[in-house]
Amino acid sequence: MILSLTIWIPIAFGVAVLAIGNDRNPLPARWLALAGSVLGFLVCLPLWFGFQPTADMQFTELRPWISRFNVNYHLGVDGISMPLILLNSLMTVLVVVAHWEVVTEKVSQYLAAFLLMSGFINGTFAALDAIVFYFFFEAMLIPMFLIIGVWGGPNRVYAAVKFFLYTLLGSLLMLAAFIYLYNQTNGSFEILDFHRLPLPLTAQVLVFLAFFMSFAVKVPMWPVHTWLPDAHVEAPTGGSVILAAITLKIGGYGFLRFNLPITPDASHALSGFMITLSLIAVVYIGLVALVQADMKKLIAYSSISHMGFVTLGLFIFNADGMLGGMIQMISHGFVSAALFLCVGVLYDRVHSRQIADYGGVANTMPVFAAFFVLFAMANSGLPGTSGFVGEFLVVLGTLKVSFWQAFLAATTLIFGAAYTLWMIKRVVYGAVANDHVAALQDVGRRELAFLVLLAVAVLWMGIYPKAFSNVINPTVLELLRHVSQSKV
Amino acid sequence: MNTATFSFATIAPAMPEVVFSALLFTLLIVDVMLAEKDRHITYWLSLATLLATAVLCLVSLGQPAAVTFQGLFVADALSQVLKIVTLLTVAASLMVSRTYLAARGLLTGEFMTLTLFGTLGMMVMISAHHFLTLYLGLELMALSQYAMVSLQRDSVRATEAGMKYFVLGALSSGFLLYGLSMVYGATGSLELTRVAFAIEQGQALDLLATFGLVFVVAGIGFKLGAAPFHMWIPDVYHGAATPATLLVGAAPKIAAFAFVMRLLGTGLQGLSGDWQQMLVILAVISLAVGNIVAIAQSNLKRMLAYSTISHMGFVIVGILAGTDNGYSSAMFYTITYAIMTVASFGMILLLSRAGFEAENLDDFRGLNQKSKWYAFVMLVTMFSLTGLPPTVGFFAKLFVLQAALEVGYTWLVVYAVLMSVIGAFYYLRIVKIMYMDSPSGEMTLEPRADARMVLSAMGAITLLLGIVPAPLMELCVRAVAASM
Numbered sequence: 001m002i003l004s005l006t007i008w009i010p011i012a013f014g015v016a017v018l019a020i021g022n023d024r025n026p027l028p029a030r031w032l033a034l035a036g037s038v039l040g041f042l043v044c045l046p047l048w049f050g051f052q053p054t055a056d057m058q059f060t061e062l063r064p065w066i067s068r069f070n071v072n073y074h075l076g077v078d079g080i081s082m083p084l085i086l087l088n089s090l091m092t093v094l095v096v097v098a099h100w101e102v103v104t105e106k107v108s109q110y111l112a113a114f115l116l117m118s119g120f121i122n123g124t125f126a127a128l129d130a131i132v133f134y135f136f137f138e139a140m141l142i143p144m145f146l147i148i149g150v151w152g153g154p155n156r157v158y159a160a161v162k163f164f165l166y167t168l169l170g171s172l173l174m175l176a177a178f179i180y181l182y183n184q185t186n187g188s189f190e191i192l193d194f195h196r197l198p199l200p201l202t203a204q205v206l207v208f209l210a211f212f213m214s215f216a217v218k219v220p221m222w223p224v225h226t227w228l229p230d231a232h233v234e235a236p237t238g239g240s241v242i243l244a245a246i247t248l249k250i251g252g253y254g255f256l257r258f259n260l261p262i263t264p265d266a267s268h269a270l271s272g273f274m275i276t277l278s279l280i281a282v283v284y285i286g287l288v289a290l291v292q293a294d295m296k297k298l299i300a301y302s303s304i305s306h307m308g309f310v311t312l313g314l315f316i317f318n319a320d321g322m323l324g325g326m327i328q329m330i331s332h333g334f335v336s337a338a339l340f341l342c343v344g345v346l347y348d349r350v351h352s353r354q355i356a357d358y359g360g361v362a363n364t365m366p367v368f369a370a371f372f373v374l375f376a377m378a379n380s381g382l383p384g385t386s387g388f389v390g391e392f393l394v395v396l397g398t399l400k401v402s403f404w405q406a407f408l409a410a411t412t413l414i415f416g417a418a419y420t421l422w423m424i425k426r427v428v429y430g431a432v433a434n435d436h437v438a439a440l441q442d443v444g445r446r447e448l449a450f451l452v453l454l455a456v457a458v459l460w461m462g463i464y465p466k467a468f469s470n471v472i473n474p475t476v477l478e479l480l481r482h483v484s485q486s487k488v
Numbered sequence: 489m490n491t492a493t494f495s496f497a498t499i500a501p502a503m504p505e506v507v508f509s510a511l512l513f514t515l516l517i518v519d520v521m522l523a524e525k526d527r528h529i530t531y532w533l534s535l536a537t538l539l540a541t542a543v544l545c546l547v548s549l550g551q552p553a554a555v556t557f558q559g560l561f562v563a564d565a566l567s568q569v570l571k572i573v574t575l576l577t578v579a580a581s582l583m584v585s586r587t588y589l590a591a592r593g594l595l596t597g598e599f600m601t602l603t604l605f606g607t608l609g610m611m612v613m614i615s616a617h618h619f620l621t622l623y624l625g626l627e628l629m630a631l632s633q634y635a636m637v638s639l640q641r642d643s644v645r646a647t648e649a650g651m652k653y654f655v656l657g658a659l660s661s662g663f664l665l666y667g668l669s670m671v672y673g674a675t676g677s678l679e680l681t682r683v684a685f686a687i688e689q690g691q692a693l694d695l696l697a698t699f700g701l702v703f704v705v706a707g708i709g710f711k712l713g714a715a716p717f718h719m720w721i722p723d724v725y726h727g728a729a730t731p732a733t734l735l736v737g738a739a740p741k742i743a744a745f746a747f748v749m750r751l752l753g754t755g756l757q758g759l760s761g762d763w764q765q766m767l768v769i770l771a772v773i774s775l776a777v778g779n780i781v782a783i784a785q786s787n788l789k790r791m792l793a794y795s796t797i798s799h800m801g802f803v804i805v806g807i808l809a810g811t812d813n814g815y816s817s818a819m820f821y822t823i824t825y826a827i828m829t830v831a832s833f834g835m836i837l838l839l840s841r842a843g844f845e846a847e848n849l850d851d852f853r854g855l856n857q858k859s860k861w862y863a864f865v866m867l868v869t870m871f872s873l874t875g876l877p878p879t880v881g882f883f884a885k886l887f888v889l890q891a892a893l894e895v896g897y898t899w900l901v902v903y904a905v906l907m908s909v910i911g912a913f914y915y916l917r918i919v920k921i922m923y924m925d926s927p928s929g930e931m932t933l934e935p936r937a938d939a940r941m942v943l944s945a946m947g948a949i950t951l952l953l954g955i956v957p958a959p960l961m962e963l964c965v966r967a968v969a970a971s972m
Contacts, residue, residue, distance in 0.1 A: 138882065160920070173905060
């Protein structure tokens with residue numbers, strides 16, 4: 001019941017916000033959306049507190065949906081999906097708070113899109129039936145397409161269409177793979193039945209590639225990452241937050257839930273390929289981030305580089321790597337959201353994302369600058385922040401497999417620090433660069449609220465990661481055991 | 489066999505057609521007596537006729553299958569379901585067209601009676617159990633439509649469209665008749681079950697039957713509008729007045745599906761190995777032509793015409809599986825496609841007004857600012873045509889692809905999937921125009937309540953079936969199972 005509530009409460013509120021929407025007086029819609037997102041987050045809390053640290057599916061729900069094709073409305077969470085649901089519900093609250101004085105056009109549609117999106121994403125993470133998963137996975141495209149295309153920057157239409165078509169191509173191939181697996185299991189769309197299904201290696205490789213097309217685009221992995229800088233840069237702040245913090249995680253989650261357990265032999269066979277792509281993302285995209293002149297673009301490339309760490313961790317097949325990848329996903333959710341919100345704070349005041357338009361922000365916005373620097377440190381993996389834990393574990397895990405791979409991965413600690421801190425240096429420090437910066441007002445209470453919340457999360461995860469690893473570890477160990485057994 | 493007894497029991501299975509014809513002829517007489525200002529009475533009577541017949545079909549839904557008139561006519565669950573959907577689709581099409589027709593002086597007795605005669609033809613096609621009845625229904629439908637398309641005699645475009653439609657339609661009928669005569673020659677019968685029996689028993693001349701089949705499939709391709717027999721579709725859709733386009737584009741697809749079901753599924757099931765291969769070619773070309781050429785269109789009606797071609801490609805993918813599962817998924821696809829067609833053409837009608845045709849993509853610019861609800865209905869329809877959840881279009885595609893994959897057409901499924909990504913682009917463009925562009929000029933929405941009601945209902949059904957598709961799917965499965 002709890003999982004259904006986490007899905008349908010945001011959706012119901014989203015529809016209600018659309019219904020009462022009034023462009024002249026957006027205040028009721030705003031409060032209703034806030035109520036919906038907070039309620040949506042509150043109903044998630046029992047998941048965290050009631051979670052048993054085992055690898056079993058918990059809070060399961062099972063109802064027939066389309067009995068002819070044996071499709072069931074089957075929900076449940078384990079250690080890898082539960083934290084992501086929480087993360088998503090929290091981000092929705094932040095997005096609603098962050099939009100308050102900023103978005104003034106078509107407010108109710110904007111809020112409704114995010115609430116619907118939140119429900120769909122929770123459904124994606126909670127689904128234990130492939131069709132339920134696909135249903136939410138694809139439904140998500142519609143609000144995201146509109147968020148980027150309607151409220152985005154100057155080049156928004158191009159970015160929205162590109163985002164949509166890239167994702168659609170990948171996911172339709174995944175649908176074909178689902179139907180293939182359905183026929184192979186003699187009529188079951190249960191994801192857990194797919195996990196148990198023996199498959200010859202050729203079939204495994206094809207199914208792996210179909211899933212890969214879908215999730216690699218979402219992550220995104222090099223070379224199918226090109227939609228991301230466009231989409232993130234053009235999206236409104238809230239859109240960038242949800243894209244970076246949540247939808248990228250769906251790619252990583254997909255690898256954990258589908259690729260690894262359904263096609264373990266293909267995963268082993270293709271691990272070299274996956275590791276190579278991940279390392280290219282880490283090193284090459286890290287270098288690309290270094291030369292960006294646009295703050296959002298820089299954070300977008302930094303996201304790709306960090307997500308490369310996630311896929312690297314997943315495909316070296318040891319506990320450190322996989323746990324590290326999972327923690328990196330959650331940490332990146334907090335950090336990238338925080339960075340995009342920080343850029344949003346600046347953009348709302350100056351209406352520019354160019355690094356060159358800033359300089360000496362610390363002089364006029366000292367409180368803001370402190371938070372910005374903290375999140376930048378987390379992004380470059382400073383010990384004590386959440387960014388460190390995941391990266392460290394992944395490097396440690398990789399070291400057990402290959403020194404040179406670990407060496408390449410570890411370069412991110414240098415490049416990451418370089419591009420993030422260089423941006424900070426140019427934006428925050430130095431003398432006040434121009435009149436716009438001189439006229440800046442420091443953050444208000446509303447902005448302070450979400451910055452403090454994220455700072456607490458980043459530090460909590462950095463200082464006491466055990467709270468997360470306790471939840472995640474049993475599932476990761478069980479998954480590793482499952483993946484080590486051949487299904488051929 | 490030759491003792492034709494004309495008792496009530498023989499007529500009973502055809503009761504919907506009998507009642508429909510009776511009402512139709514009454515309407516014809518009433519219309520003559522009406523003064524010009526009372527013409528709307530004809531419209532209401534037509535709706536009443538359609539709805540009354542639909543209710544009659546609904547009542548006879550539970551009855552066992554019955555073949556009557558010496559094997560010419562069959563009434564089974566499949567025919568009742570398809571007739572109900574056809575009648576409702578025609579009624580909905582008329583309701584969204586009312587103001588448009590009135591503004592152009594087309595809300596006349598002629599238009600209404602042609603529509604109803606065409607509908608009668610569809611009903612006969614759906615219930616046909618014999619090559620002659622199939623052809624009779626087909627021609628009754630087609631002739632009414634030729635006239636309907638060219639009813640605006642002052643319009644060069646409409647006349648040209650009617651002419652093209654007629655010439656190509658007649659040609660395809662010729663193909664079909666030639667093919668059917670070959671099959672008759674090979675099997676010695678015109679009745680579907682006997683043809684099937686002869687083929688099954690190996691009494692048929694295989695080569696001759698297959699030769700005939702080629703022409704039959706070509707005829708089917710024309711009627712469905714599948715490539716490479718699609719040339720008439722864009723011109724007719726574009727040239728005809730939008731209500732006529734809607735009446736040609738929505739309900740007849742259901743009748744055409746029944747036509748294919750009866751011919752291939754019942755009559756020539758024994759040759760399925762042969763027609764599957766031919767249909768694969770039709771499907772492959774239709775999916776490519778429909779999706780790729782649609783991108784280049786700036787006229788919405790032309791774009792939807794190409795979209796039809798690609799959707800017929802999907803229907804064919806379902807049919808060519810040749811299993812009960814395939815037929816029922818194709819039936820589901822056709823029914824939901826009819827709903828989406830009414831919604832998309834209904835939107836064009838909603839935005840048109842006297843002296844202005846809202847048929848270019850640009851006419852939808854910024855619709856979201858004018859009316860959030862109708863922009864949303866169009867959004868749902870477009871994503872449903874794309875095949876995205878939570879709309880019914882997703883399940884339609886899912887069921888068809890599942891049926892095809894089940895019989896081993898993996899490559900065809902992957903191909904269809906890739907083509908629908910291309911298709912997504914032009915549906916997306918409409919959403920983009922409605923939501924992301926600002927309105928260019930004056931925009932008025934049609935004021936009538938009946939059109940608004942139908943459009944809202946179509947949007948709601950598309951969403952609702954996208955969340956609970958099971959009942960309609962179950963209905964299709966039972967209907968197909970009962971008819972086989």
